[in-house]
């Protein structure tokens with residue numbers, strides 16, 4: 001085929017030049033949601049490749065590209081496929097970067113906001129997807145360096161601690177790229193939290209150090225040569241940046257993922273059976289990823305577009321089906337209450353020789369776009385923010401802020417539900433972007449929205465009934481409400497309650513604890529934090545962090561996890577997550593990332609908590 005293309009380069013140019021500029025415009029049936037941007041980057045075409053460019057950004061319609069493929073007609077005269085199958089090869093994304101766009105432009109347009117979002121406590125995820133040699137590593141590695149600069153140059157407001165972990169996944173096996181590619185395990189603990197067991201996490205304080213770690217990890221990435229790329233990445237590389245706010249102990253997360261190249265069967269045929277199997281595994285994990293990204297976007301759309309109904313059956317998100325999506329559980333888990341934003345960069349090589357793969361990549365990108373249908377609903381409750389579309393929300397902001405909080409700045413595309421789950425630093429940051437808005441006004445405005453939401457849910461008796469219903473051990477939950485109803489910390493076996501609680505410690509149990517003063521001070525914990533959820537025995541996560549560059553052992557550097565140096569018996573310690581007081585009395589928020597090790601001796605008593613889906617808080621039940 002490549003010979004055919006090369007022989008007909010002149011013919012191809014003349015056919016493309018004859019095409020008029022106006023092809024039938026693409027018509028969107030809705031608008032993109034605020035939490036997902038699907039973009040495409042057309043890589044620069046090197047002259048040495050010898051093929052003309054076959055991908056053409058449409059001049060009269062933004063973010064649409066046409067691919068013109070040459071067809072070897074049986075009568076012997078090559079024709080453009082696009083003429084015989086009009087509209088077959090045009091694709092639309094949310095944001096298109098042409099071959100002149102630099103990675104710096106992509107960063108400014110898409111990624112800078114994602115970094116700010118994670119800095120403010122959200123979960124930001126960036127994927128680079130595309131066939132081998134399409135520029136994924138080129139794009140992600142430069143973006144990582146730019147992220148390092150932003151995180152470390154002091155331009156973001158507030159104090160944060162930054163931690164990095166970099167792993168790669170080949171099939172279902174996982175390896176630590178900051179520890180000489182040592183094998184690690186991706187496990188879900190009994191509390192349902194995914195742990196990268198054995199992976200090291202490093203605190204970083206300057207951009208040089210971050211850059212060194214990124215380069216060090218790259219040198220351990222698994223690569224092999226393909227027809228398209230001399231050193232093709234045959235694994236998914238995941239860089240996780242955890243951004244801790246020491247004032248609140250909450251974590252924002254930024255994932256930057258350079259996916260393995262999707263190779264066609266033609267490319268791997270010359271490499272034998274092992275390579276075929278490897279390619280099959282990569283393609284399966286990419287397919288699961290597509291289902292998860294799409295499923296999550298559908299769930300977001302259904303639960304936040306104003307069309308959510310109680311008991312609504314939500315799409316299944318198969319995040320347990322591959323190691324890649326398991327690591328990203330809290331991005332895809334529909335029960336996650338942390339706000340998430342996702343960016344996909346579909347990378348394509350514009351060469352005519354690659355049209356087949358480019359079409360696949362752009363088709364994949366299009367499939368990830370879940371559009372929010374235009375709605376003219378009239379039955380939305382004006383007192384229930386969960387129901388509000390973006391238009392209603394903007395109206396409310398305009399009429400209620402009292403200060404000049406601009407609707408387009410606070411909620412450019414969000415629905416009411418999406419604004420509610422935005423982290424408070426992000427909410428306040430957006431308010432303060434409006435001239436003249438003070439921090440206390442921003443906080444008060446958020447409280448006003450939340451109060452309205454809580455009031456609206458309290459009037460909604462049937463939903464309360466559902467959320468408080470008895471847990472059942474059988475059958476997978478189908479809806480968010482049903483799932484939340486099982487989020488009680490009570491032991492499912494009432495007979496066990498007769499035993500002293502220290503004899504029946506189990507993951508998921510909530511305990512109150514009193515820490516000896518000097519230990520509390522050493523951990524830097526505020527005095528009011530006295531409830532915690534047990535995860536697992538401390539020895540299950542004990543480790544030391546080895547600095548891969550300086551070869552120095554740094555015990556206990558991971559997060560603020562105390563590895564129990566003062567304890568005589570490690571079996572008497574549990575890794576726990578803290579519960580922090582919420583906005584209303586007796587309400588608590590679960591901070592999954594604020595983990596500490598607690599001695600059993602410090603524990604006082606078991607506390608029963610019930611999750612209330614309406615307010616998204618845990619309440620002490622008597």
Ligand SMILES: Nc1ncnc2c1ncn2[C@@H]1O[C@H](COP(=O)(O)OP(=O)(O)OP(=O)(O)O)[C@@H](O)[C@H]1O
Nearest residue numbers: 043044132133134135136137138229232233260261
């Ligand atoms: N936008 C670009 N401008 C200039 N050169 C580029 C660009 N994108 C990629 N390249 C070059 O193309 C080659 C392949 O890029 P890269 O290794 O990033 O591809 P990849 O998609 O990560 O491939 P694989 O999946 O096989 O790892 C590299 O030599 C890279 O420098």
